[in-house]
Amino acid sequence: MNFLLNERMLLEEALKLRKIKDEKPTHTFQVLIKHFFKEGLNKTEVLLELEKFLQGNYKYNFVRLESLLRKMINSIHKNYMEIADDYKYRLNEITQLSIPKRELDVITALKKTNGEEDLELQKFAFSILVTARLKNLLRVNEEKLDLFDDHREIIKDAQLSNEVKTRKKRMLFELKEKGLIEVPLKITSTKCKALFITNDTDKEITITDFNNSILYFLKWKGEKGIIDCAKCNAIVRRKTNNQKYCRNCSVDADRELARNRMKTNRILSSIQK
Known part of the structure; x- marks a missing residue:
């Protein structure tokens, strides 16, 4: 983000x-x-x-x-000159974002021409959805426009493979053809509109780690090896079967373990003397 x-x-x-x-x-x-x-x-x-x-x-x-x-x-x-006092200079405080099931169903219905699911297009659409919903929350007057524009950042957030990144324009066209987005008529504008955002309030997915939002979608789809850090609750891909922490918390946990080990050794050493 x-x-x-x-x-x-x-x-x-x-x-x-x-x-x-x-x-x-x-x-x-x-x-x-x-x-x-x-x-x-x-x-x-x-x-x-x-x-x-x-x-x-x-x-x-x-x-x-x-x-x-x-x-x-x-x-x-x-x-902020013409913004009502209730919203003037208000600080953003977004700690989580909920995605309703109906929007996820629209995304998982995206398929290739041969009928197979198009996972890369689904990831791209999910990243668009998250970005547009966050931008709605960030608007100073709370008017919901469902807009998104930074396509490069969206592709990064979707964690697309290098081969797929070159399909950006094609993927936008595919989503437009399926009626999921609206693209600007002006060539100079990059602002697109997500058309599949609903007013539903159910919480099928709740995102709290915005650095890896796509992992919530993949975990929801049933992909194995995605866990929540036992310490900070960040979502990560598990690299070993016994991994419990994200990289940062793992370093802290190792240091704590080393300190406890040294403390135990000092106690044992003093007892032996």
Whole structure:
């Protein structure tokens, strides 16, 4: 995913630790700007608060960033000018996304011309569905448009094979022909619309790990070897039969095991003496 889903958590971390996320520093600047506007500050005051925040941070020099920050402040201020107060500068706080069964049934009905299921097209459609539903939740006025546009990111999220990636335009055409999406008439526009999103409220699949959302679909379809991390609940492909953790938690678990082993050895050593 290339958009920020939980701005509130990022803001709390930034204010508490005076820390900027290195992977995407503009995300931290974005939530800070929204926070300062929400506090009632004007554009000049917001810029001054950002300067204070960056003081002492050797990685992010305010002088070099001033032009970018001014553009971000002006853009965010403009985007929210005509938004009702209830939604103005509201922070995104998406921790999960539910997919109803009827939408999944539409996806699993996608087949090749020979009647076999088209798993790659299904994965592509599921990734489109997740992206469009998330974009609906992220809209500042809660108007549901069911739009998606970043096709490269959608293909990445779908974890398609290298051979299939070259089929992007063909897959979009196939989904359009089947009535699942609407493509723009203007060549310059990349915004497409998902037509198979419903207002159903049942929760056939609930996604909490957005870095691997496609694995929820594959697990729902019955693919073996997909587990939830016993520690952080992230969804992962199991590499060994006894794997219980994701990669990050596995490192932490190994360290804890090593510490406990050393502690036990010290106790035994002291007893023997």
